[in-house]
Amino acid sequence: MAKGLPKSFKKALWVYHCNSGSCNGCDIEIIAALCPRYDVERFGIRLVGSPRHADVLLVTGPVTRQMVDKVKRVYEQMPDPKAVICVGNCGNTGDVFYESYNLVGPISNIIPVDVHVVGCPPRPEAIINAVAKAWVKLETLEAEKR
Amino acid sequence: MKKKESVKTTTKTTYQIPIGPIHPALKEPVMFEFEIDGERIIDVDVSLGHVHRGIEWAGMQRNPVQILYLAERICGICSYSHPIAFARAVENACDIEVPERAEYLRVIHGELERICSHILWAGVAAHEIGFDTVLFLTWEMREKALDLTEYLTGNRVTKAIIMIGGVRRDITSDMVPKVQETLKYFKDNFEKLRHIFLDDKTVRLRSQGCGVLTYDDALKLCAIGPTTRASGVKKDVRVDQAYAAYGDLDIDYMTPDVLTGEVNGDVYDRIIVRLLEVKQSIDLIEQCLDKMPSGDILSEPKIPKLLARVKKTAGEGIGRHEAPRGEVIHYVKFDGENDNPYTWKARAPTYNNILPWIPMLKGEQIADIPIVAASTDPCISCTNRVTIVDNDKNSRYILNREELHRMSIEKTRRLMK
Ligand code: SF4
Numbered sequence: 001m002a003k004g005l006p007k008s009f010k011k012a013l014w015v016y017h018c019n020s021g022s023c024n025g026c027d028i029e030i031i032a033a034l035c036p037r038y039d040v041e042r043f044g045i046r047l048v049g050s051p052r053h054a055d056v057l058l059v060t061g062p063v064t065r066q067m068v069d070k071v072k073r074v075y076e077q078m079p080d081p082k083a084v085i086c087v088g089n090c091g092n093t094g095d096v097f098y099e100s101y102n103l104v105g106p107i108s109n110i111i112p113v114d115v116h117v118v119g120c121p122p123r124p125e126a127i128i129n130a131v132a133k134a135w136v137k138l139e140t141l142e143a144e145k146r
Numbered sequence: 147m148k149k150k151e152s153v154k155t156t157t158k159t160t161y162q163i164p165i166g167p168i169h170p171a172l173k174e175p176v177m178f179e180f181e182i183d184g185e186r187i188i189d190v191d192v193s194l195g196h197v198h199r200g201i202e203w204a205g206m207q208r209n210p211v212q213i214l215y216l217a218e219r220i221c222g223i224c225s226y227s228h229p230i231a232f233a234r235a236v237e238n239a240c241d242i243e244v245p246e247r248a249e250y251l252r253v254i255h256g257e258l259e260r261i262c263s264h265i266l267w268a269g270v271a272a273h274e275i276g277f278d279t280v281l282f283l284t285w286e287m288r289e290k291a292l293d294l295t296e297y298l299t300g301n302r303v304t305k306a307i308i309m310i311g312g313v314r315r316d317i318t319s320d321m322v323p324k325v326q327e328t329l330k331y332f333k334d335n336f337e338k339l340r341h342i343f344l345d346d347k348t349v350r351l352r353s354q355g356c357g358v359l360t361y362d363d364a365l366k367l368c369a370i371g372p373t374t375r376a377s378g379v380k381k382d383v384r385v386d387q388a389y390a391a392y393g394d395l396d397i398d399y400m401t402p403d404v405l406t407g408e409v410n411g412d413v414y415d416r417i418i419v420r421l422l423e424v425k426q427s428i429d430l431i432e433q434c435l436d437k438m439p440s441g442d443i444l445s446e447p448k449i450p451k452l453l454a455r456v457k458k459t460a461g462e463g464i465g466r467h468e469a470p471r472g473e474v475i476h477y478v479k480f481d482g483e484n485d486n487p488y489t490w491k492a493r494a495p496t497y498n499n500i501l502p503w504i505p506m507l508k509g510e511q512i513a514d515i516p517i518v519a520a521s522t523d524p525c526i527s528c529t530n531r532v533t534i535v536d537n538d539k540n541s542r543y544i545l546n547r548e549e550l551h552r553m554s555i556e557k558t559r560r561l562m563k
Contacts, residue, residue, distance in 0.1 A: 021199060025222025025303045028266070032292075035285035064198055096216050099207065100200035121222065121303050 012044030013135055016054035016078070020071050020107070022061030025121040026088035030058060033124035040128055051077040056134050058127075059113075062090040062097050063105035075111045081141040083134035086113045087127060089120040096120075202490050209453055209485040210236050210310055210478075217476075218304050220492060223266065226259040227469035228492065229308040231476040234389065236310050239463025239478055240456055245442040248312035249391040250434045254325075255298070255307055256390070256467070257427035257434075261332065262291040263470035264420045264427075267520075268343065271417065274517045275352045280342055287335055294328040297321070310452060312444035322435060329428050336425060343417050353413035357506040357518035360411055369502045371472020371495050372423065373522045375401050376416040378409035383468040395433050400426055413521040457485040471495040471522075496522075 017030055033040050034047060048054050051074045063071060075084070084107075089095040091107045107113055114137055115130045201220055205213045210232075217228040230252060237244060244252075265288045272280035292302045298317060299305040307314050317325065343349055359369065364377035374381050380399040384392045400422040402408070402415040409415065446452045460482025467474050472495030479489040499522040506518050 023219045023222040023225075025219070025225065028222060029303060032285065032289070035289070036282050037286060037289045062199060066198070090219075096219050097199045097201065097204060100204050102198050102200045120219075123302065 014046050014048045014054050015056045016051045017058045018074050020061035020067040021064035026060040029121045029124050033127050038124045054078055057084045058087055059107050060087045062094055062103045065102050068104045081138055083114045083137050085115045085130045087117045092116050205490040222303055224469050225304045227467050227474050231465040231467040231474045233308050233310045234465030235463040235476040235478045239461050240459045242311045243445055246439050247441045248443045250438040251313045252390045254431050254434050257430045260427045260470045261424055264424050271520050274520045290331055311446050316443050332428055355412050356514055357413045358411050359502050359506050363505045367501045368498050370498045372419045373499050376419045377411035383466050383473045416521045453485045
């Protein structure tokens with residue numbers, strides 16, 4: 001687990017997953033992280049159905065023109081403090097689609113990204129590591145508030 | 147597809163619940179409009195295009211070897227089917243021979259992807275009817291298939307195994323035991339899957355007689371893959387065109403009557419077809435391991451030489467492949483001066499399998515939408531959100547996927563009582 005994490009977490013971490021036009025590769029690896037082999041639910045990490053319940057936003061995909069306002073809206077709907085993780089090369093840099101006419105990404109042009117996960121797709125281990133890093137950020141933010 | 151006017155004539159009321167146009171799980175952005183009367187669906191409309199990344203256009207600026215990586219990223223679940231269809235199109239255009247051993251290796255990787263994809267689908271289908279235990283069970287099995295994929299190709303999801311004129315990596319004799327071990331694992335667990343999906347009361351109640359696609363409709367709407375075979379249409383590129391090594395292998399159309407003796411074309415039949423195909427794929431891989439000749443795996447290992455050949459080609463080519471969801475076709479045209487294609491067109495199986503949703507869903511209940519839509523294994527996946535147009539109350543409101551999922555679970559509970 002990432003450095004800086006306290007031994008016990010103050011709360012469970014709820015994650016919302018948003019697909020901004022990805023190829024599905026990253027999305028299935030995120031689900032794989034939730035399934036028995038990697039089983040992140042044992043750490044209290046859970047996928048939720050609404051951004052309003054989430055602490056962390058996982059964004060995949062290079063953000064197509066049709067999805068820009070939707071990604072922004074999802075981000076705005078999340079309560080503070082929040083963290084954003086960009087999963088996969090295509091959200092980070094555009095990857096193989098970089099020159100396409102229909103892309104507005106990378107995601108960091110649209111919403112602030114806290115953790116970048118590289119790989120096309122990254123392995124579930126890398127995604128779990130990123131979520132743990134986002135956790136550190138959230139715990140720090142919480143501590144500052146108090 | 148559907149008359150937009152009927153939507154426009156209804157007035158919007160306070161029933162609008164616009165929750166997130168994007169949504170979780172493996173689903174990709176896509177939108178449906180359903181017209182319903184009480185609980186019954188009268189009409190369906192689908193709108194697509196949220197995932198348009200301009201891949202074909204980008205491909206026209208690159209050479210065929212670079213395009214292989216692009217083709218792989220059309221879809222992460224069919225990350226083998228698109229590159230092989232593209233490579234076959236280029237080989238067809240440039241008259242490139244593929245060594246025999248490579249043809250067998252291509253079959254092995256193709257069938258491994260089919261096993262992976264069908265097991266993944268079985269989990270998603272179980273999730274749609276509220277059977278999450280099975281989702282976890284199947285995904286655990288899927289990890290085994292991914293382990294083998296990683297062992298053979300070096301990657302879990304995007305495999306980068308196909309090369310124009312062959313494959314990149316061989317399966318050497320010391321790798322064979324690991325392959326056989328995994329196949330044995332699948333055979334041992336197959337019975338468990340079969341029992342859950344075919345004998346379980348819950349699954350039967352929800353899938354039998356639901357989402358029927360008739361033989362005629364399947365032909366008329368050009369449905370492909372397991373969706374059409376479940377309606378009794380004998381259509382399978384692997385048998386019809388016998389490309390790669392399929393001509394040497396023992397393979398036949400998998401229709402539900404192989405197991406049950408009858409064809410109903412409902413969701414249950416689509417489950418049967420996919421399960422039979424998992425078994426068939428295991429068998430095909432075993433046959434390949436037995437019969438595989440020795441020899442080269444790539445006809446032209448020097449990439450500059452390959453590209454020079456492509457550059458000299460003026461002509462067009464077509465590549466077909468039976469992907470897990472149905473036939474995928476790639477078309478390329480070269481102008482004889484550049485090594486980037488003049489045109490590149492890809493047709494994914496889901497395009498054909500979306501129109502059949504309309505006859506499948508008409509007359510069904512709202513709670514059946516998730517499982518019926520999932521039963522065709524859509525690649526631009528499933529129910530993004532649903533607009534309900536209620537004819538009685540003349541009102542229109544939007545259901546998001548969680549509510550749909552909840553309704554689906556409630557229906558399962560009702561039926562079990
Ligand atoms: S990073 Fe790669 S695998 Fe992930 S969504 Fe993008 S193209 Fe697909």
